[in-house]
Amino acid sequence: MARRSSPEVNAGSMADIAFLLLIFFLVTTTIETDSGISRKLPPMQEDEVEPPIIKQKNIFSVIVNRNNELLVEDEPMEIGALREAAIEFLDNGGGTGPEACDYCQGPRSPNSSDNPNKAVIMLVNDRATEYGTYITVQNELVAAYNHLRDRSARRLYNKSFVQMEEDYDNVNYSGNKETLKEQIEEIRNMWPQKLSEAEPKS
Template identity: 50%
Template sequence: MARRETPEINAGSMADIAFLLLIFFLVTTTMDVDSGVSKKLAEKTPPDVELPKIKERNIFQVLINRNNQLFVEDQIMELKDLKDAAVKFIDNGGGIGNPVGDAKEGKECDYCKGERDPESSDHPNKAIIAVESDRATEYGMYVTVQNELLAAYRVLRDRLCQEKYGISFTELEQAFKDSQRKDDDLRVKLEVIKKSYPQIITDVDPAGGQ
């Protein structure tokens, strides 16, 4: 009796299916992304541009050393106290602010509720927070400090937005997003709050020897 040959399986189509499945999983699989602080780095100032002089009282100095210790205005501070200290500095309103829009001269802050200490910041649009960290500072500590500073601005923006428009800044932002960023009235309101309390946080080059 003749021996029957075993039919071969065409593996070509199997390879195509496996390739399509691979593409499917690559497209549909979500990847965890490490969260961080969203900040836009400032452009380098041209050498021929004369920088304006900044009064020392308008700079809020925050230092994180290699041991992750926090120093604010040369005084050691607990992380839990940083947000309130930043709010107090930004909202001080002790002088005249920078001109806004077409105005030729700055004005006093009529919405600030600070102590108006002449030794602290003049106006929210002049208040600069300078963060300096050591090269050995843990990234987690740096991010936490940045989050506390951003939270200080959030507190002030929420308060002013509640007073002017009856909702928090967070709710106003969400309403603008829900409108697919097309509602011009909400856009104007957002800009008013942002200009009233502009986020001015700058990073100082690590000293390396702290």
């Protein structure tokens, strides 16, 4: 009895199918991107420049130890109270004359910051500080700046600062983008984010 030959599978179009599947997955797949902490590094300088002299009262010191405990202005503090303390420091407006702040709403204590443009928040971490604590402290300090920027944006332009930034990034925004950019820069100049991180202690 003669053997029957098995029918061959036509594999001629397999390469085309694989190529189409590859294109499909490339088009439909979304790539997750890690969102980091936005920080601007100081520019490189060829000549050594002496750092500016900052009055001690214009420095808000935040120290995080290896046990994830906070020492703020040499006083123990819970992380939950950090944002309010930073807002009070930045919004103090204790300066007089050319250093006066006409938009600050703080107590104007002569023992705290003169002006938001002179106020610096200095953060010092221990090398053994947990990463989660580090991020939480960073978030609270940045939230203090965001709160003050939002307050000024609502007072001046009747719109939240976050909404202003979203409108500027929106390609379909119908308003004047140049004017909006100037307004955003004005708010940022009123509350410049001066957050200094010192070398972690071991």
